[in-house]
Amino acid sequence: MSSELSQPFSIGGLSIPNRVVLAPMAGITNSAYRRHLKRHGVGLVVTEMVSAYGLIYANRRTEEYLDFAEEERPVAVQLFGDEPEVMGRAARLVLEREPRPDLIDLNLGCPVRKVTRGGAGCALGADAVRAAAVTAAVVGAASPRGVPVTAKIRSGLTPEQPNAVELARRLEDAGVAAVAVHPRAATQFYRGRADHELTARVVEALSVPVIASGDVYSWEIARTILAECGADAVMAARGALGNPWLIGELLEGRTFERPSLAVAVRDLLELLELARGQFGPERATRWLRKHLTWYLQPYPVPGTVVHELRKCPDDKALVEALESLPGTYGSQAV
């Protein structure tokens, strides 16, 4: 069985094998996580947001965000920044590297103060004219290299003043090849329901593909969102945390039961293995902590046990403790 989301589509001439995109998530969508979700079937992955200034000042941590593996392709690098000149330079730096990513995505929606106080993220999205100038600079750097540029926007700064339609139009005029819409205002952060009626208005206004982001928690919900807004693709974000099987559900177009605890633990161990390869055992064990809660929450594993797992100091102890879970709790109903 397959859903309409399993069909390929194209962004600026780049072929994407299906219409399920892994949303950029700071602190989460590193290369290990992206490869893991790729194995679960996502068609396109996006890095965590990368600071344009960090790249220009050759910050080592910032440059680390650009690393990706061939198996991730097609892969987008998401940039944030404020000034056209700075963003154009950052895009050139990204595209001079080998391997070169397939897309550059512009962050016009991040509501975190650290980003917005410098005029980037949603602060840039709120100023459609400056956002278009930034986009034109990045498109100017990317198009000679044949790399399409996309943008990710919110509904606006506040629910009372949505500017997504005007912004998206200007971005298209400035040369973006697709727009992802997260139809919550910046002041809402991640609260409340995403308003995909607004996504529908963006779809109507643009001729480039639109990707719907917000509340994609199941096939049932995704189907409703697609019917409501007519987007070309959907983005999985919080719905995929602890539930990478969401991707298969979206591609197949049917609701999945949660897998057994043994399968969930095996999947978590695969994620740990990928993270170990990227970060080494210590950092990987620390990074995995939040995933323990997300993965184990639906199962009858007591909260105190999850709490203890999160305190595991090293990867070997964690692997051993995780492997023992199915024997202890696996036969209990979810």
Ligand SMILES: Cc1cc2nc3c(=O)[nH]c(=O)nc-3n(C[C@H](O)[C@H](O)[C@H](O)COP(=O)(O)O)c2cc1C
């Ligand atoms: C922890 C976290 C980190 C995020 N980081 C980014 C980011 O770096 N760039 C971005 O454009 N969006 C970011 N987002 C927003 C998501 O990409 C997505 O648009 C949003 O979560 C709405 O989808 P959802 O309701 O399905 O979670 C982040 C969201 C979360 C929960």
